[in-house]
Amino acid sequence: MSLRALALTVALCAAGPAAPQDVVILGEEHDNPDHHAEQAAQVARLQPSAIVFEMLTEAQAARVTPELRDDAEALGEALDWAESGWPEFTMYHPIFTAAPEAAIYGALVPRPVAREVFDIGPAEAFGDEAARYGLHRDLDPAEQATREAMQMSAHCDALPKEMLPDMVAVQRLRDAVLARAVVRALDETGGPVAVITGNGHARRDWGVPAVLAEVAPDLDVWVLGQTEDGRPLEGGFDTVKSAPAAERPDPCVAFQ
Numbered sequence: 001m002s003l004r005a006l007a008l009t010v011a012l013c014a015a016g017p018a019a020p021q022d023v024v025i026l027g028e029e030h031d032n033p034d035h036h037a038e039q040a041a042q043v044a045r046l047q048p049s050a051i052v053f054e055m056l057t058e059a060q061a062a063r064v065t066p067e068l069r070d071d072a073e074a075l076g077e078a079l080d081w082a083e084s085g086w087p088e089f090t091m092y093h094p095i096f097t098a099a100p101e102a103a104i105y106g107a108l109v110p111r112p113v114a115r116e117v118f119d120i121g122p123a124e125a126f127g128d129e130a131a132r133y134g135l136h137r138d139l140d141p142a143e144q145a146t147r148e149a150m151q152m153s154a155h156c157d158a159l160p161k162e163m164l165p166d167m168v169a170v171q172r173l174r175d176a177v178l179a180r181a182v183v184r185a186l187d188e189t190g191g192p193v194a195v196i197t198g199n200g201h202a203r204r205d206w207g208v209p210a211v212l213a214e215v216a217p218d219l220d221v222w223v224l225g226q227t228e229d230g231r232p233l234e235g236g237f238d239t240v241k242s243a244p245a246a247e248r249p250d251p252c253v254a255f256q
Contacts, residue, residue: 016045017222017238023182024048025195025209027202027225027237034243035226036091039196042224043098049189051099052181054174054197055086056106064104069096095196103189107181109174118166122173126180133176134214143206144168156252175201179211186219199225203235 017024026042028035043051053061060079068075075096076082076089086092096104116125123130130136139147148164151171159167178201185193201207202223209221225237228245 016042021222022186022191022219023193023195023212023221025197025202025221025223027197027199027223029226029228029246030198031087031091031248032226032228032243032246033091034246036095038224038226038241038243040094040098043095043102043194046192046194047099048102048192048194050103050105050185050191050193051095052105052107052178052185052193052195052197053092054107054178054195054201055084055092056104057108057110058106060108061104061106064096066100069100092196099194102194103185105181105185107174107178109170109177114170114173117170117173122169122176125173126176129180130176132215133179133211135172135176139168139172147171147206156255158252158255171200175206175208175211178208179215182208182212183216186216199227199233199235203237205236207235 024042024046026039028039056079063078064075068078072090072093075093079089081089081092113125123135126133126135138144144165147168151164151167152159152161155167178195178197182193182195185191195202195208197208202209202225204210204223209223212219212221223236223238225233225235225240227233227240227242230242233240
């Protein structure tokens with residue numbers, strides 16, 4: 001982690017979980033290199049048995065082999081990362097090498113499945129055990145409204161209002177798929193499990209931790225949120241750290 005990220009750490013006395021956890025969820029702004037450096041440092045500290053990546057499908061995760069793991073260029077090519085739409089693989093690669101023995105799990109919802117949600121809903125798109133993962137019921141109206149407003153804001157107020165419920169449903173599906181991957185990783189490796197994901201999925205109030213609390217309430221889960229320039233981060237994280245904002249173009253230009 002860079003010195004400038006250290007200088008803006010919000011929780012200096014709580015750099016990591018105070019005790020061994022079953023699951024450590026490490027949030028991020030996807031394009032902030034300091035956030036990824038912090039994730040790599042946390043993974044190196046934890047040495048988890050498994051790492052779940054929001055950015056990988058199950059098929060992609062299966063391509064990660066010991067022979068490729070240390071070679072950023074070869075691994076990125078094997079994962080077709082350049083075509084994925086995620087930020088530069090050089091930011092993510094140190095996470096793979098921070099715990100070289102950890103099994104890699106993918107929890108990315110493929111685009112065709114995400115599109116299906118608009119027609120069939122998140123429960124049917126998820127498949128078996130959708131009810132166990134909370135996808136059989138509607139959200140509280142206040143939460144639904146809040147989440148729709150966040151989707152509108154995240155898309156620069158450019159979405160048709162009728163799309164918003166489906167956009168929230170897709171996010172709920174992604175939370176559930178991430179949680180299912182965590183449960184599978186725990187079952188297959190015994191844990192602990194680290195999760196690499198965006199802050200929106202990491203938040204305790206309605207993200208992956210909330211789904212895990214329903215599916216496996218006895219799990220010990222620790223959640224790190226990462227913000228920029230000291231801005232508040234809502235969602236109920238165990239620790240929040242801040243780094244300087246990444247340089248990025250105005251995302252709303254694409255909607256103009």
